[in-house]
C-alpha cells in the first residue's frame with residue numbers, strides 16, 4: 445500500500461466547477477482530450493443497441509455520442525450548464541439522447557432505468573463518493589454495469605498532473621464499490637494514446 449499519497453478518490457471535490465465562458469472553453473478542450481476515454485468506455489462496457497447509458501459528468505458529451513453510435517439510448521448528466529451547452533451544440537438532435545443538469549450525488553433518472561452508468565475523468569471531482577455510488581446503484585437495473593475511467597497519475601503529483609488516480613486510489617474506489625453492494629468489481633488498465641488510465645468496472649447486484 446502506498447502511504448505517500450493518502451488523498452481520497454475524490455481529491456478534487458472542491459474544484460470550482462466549469463461555468464460561463466471559461467467553462468465553454470474547457471468544454472471545447474475536453475471535446476479533444478476526451479475522445480480516447482469515450483472509445484475505451486464503449487469497448488470496456490460492451491455497449492450495444494440494447495443499452496440505456498447514463499454518463500455522469502458527461503462534459504461536452506463525447507462518450508454519449510460514442511454510445512449513440514452503437515445504437516444505445518443515452519443521457520448525459522453534468523452540473524455545469526456551460527458543458528451541457530457545448531454538448532447540445534455539437535450533438536445531432538435525436539430521440540435517443542437527453543442532456544440534463546445534475547450530479548453524481550443526485551442523478552435525475554428513475555430507479556433501474558440504466559443498463560450502463562459510467563463516469564469518465566470525473567469521479568475525482570465528485571463531492572460525495574458514497575452518495576454517488578448509492579445513486580449509481582439506484583438508477584442501474586439489476587446486472588447493470590458501472591464503469592469509472594481515470595487517468596493514471598503519480599503519487600504526490602500536484603496541480604493539473606494530479607487530476608486522476610494513483611493505483612491506490614483506483615483500488616480504494618473499487619473497495620468502495622464492493623461496500624456499496626456492487627459485484628465482480630475489477631480494476632483494469634487501458635491505454636488511450638495520451639497515457640494510461642485505470643478502469644474500474646462493477647456489476648449491480
Ligand SMILES: C[S@@+](CC[C@H](N)C(=O)[O-])C[C@H]1O[C@@H](n2cnc3c(N)ncnc32)[C@H](O)[C@@H]1O
Nearest residue numbers: 474478501502503524547548564566569570571
Ligand atoms: C474533466 S471533465 C470530464 C468530462 C467528460 N466526462 C470527458 O471525459 O470529456 C469533469 C466533468 O465532471 C463534471 N463534474 C464536476 N463535479 C461533478 C459531480 N459532483 N457530479 C457529476 N459531474 C461532475 C464537470 O462539470 C465536468 O464536466
